[in-house]
Amino acid sequence: MTKPAPSFYFPAPRTEKFCSQCGSALIRRIPPDDSHMRDVCEHCGAVHYQNPRNVVGTIPVWGDKILLCRRAIEPRYDKWTLPAGFMELSETLDQGALRETQEEAGAQIKMGPLYTIIDVPHANQVHLFFLATVLSPELHPGPESLEAGFFDKSEIPWGELAFRTVSTTLEHYFEDKPSGKYPVRHYDITMAVAH
Ligand SMILES: [Zn+2]
Structure with a gap:
């Protein structure tokens, strides 16, 4: 296991x-x-x-595929993640999520609506992921990523994801995808099932 x-x-x-x-x-x-x-x-x-810190990121969608990055930094070196990171001072949630996506994947994206809000009280953090549309398949991973790539549901390295907030956000996305409706989901990670 x-x-x-x-x-x-x-x-x-x-x-x-x-x-x-x-x-x-x-x-x-x-x-x-x-x-x-x-x-x-x-x-x-x-x-x-x-006070708690916000971690902001995106679910960058390219057709049937999702953009993931393989981490070049600790924690969870070598594991796959959605682009995300700590919000900076003086930026909005959207700006932070866009910046992290550009820094970690070098991806051109159009920001979409907020999708998951996940309380992580034991780490004093709140993780927020926005839907995003990838505009070009060209990627330029930054120094925080070993590589970046596109994965459909069956290709996602489910056992090699860096964080539970990432795996849970992806699972919700694939649950909602058939309906084409993506209501905002807010929950507490300590109550979520471990993946
Ligand atoms: Zn003093």
Whole structure:
């Protein structure tokens, strides 16, 4: 039996050691009127909140085939994934997903609607995938990908996918494909069946 793919990218580091406001050492405690442990600076009083991060990506469709990339970076080096990555500051969800698709596959795409929203609370992440149409079969994988290619349902390396959010998004896509309707799906990966 193959081990189920992990459902997350590397989580954000838990704590910073020093205050970004004044440089003093931080301590971990629950501030007054709060309910969570935080990194607190007792020198200047700053509370350094940490919040979930968005991972944004696409399901790039070329006819009957889906564009996948083989990862050239950890985690999950050598495994296949939909193009996706951490959202950058100052960009929208769509812009982030488009950027990641261009960076990882060098693909020309037209962005479509949001398709899956997947909470990954144990990794402090939310993964969001957009439908996208590939405009040209020409690909130029970037340094984060060993290769990129197009796969129909039977060709997808189901046992070699990098993340559970990717395998689940692909499974939903092929479930919806016969109807041609792709309603937004939102769920919690910790409740999803492991693949
Ligand atoms: Zn401080």
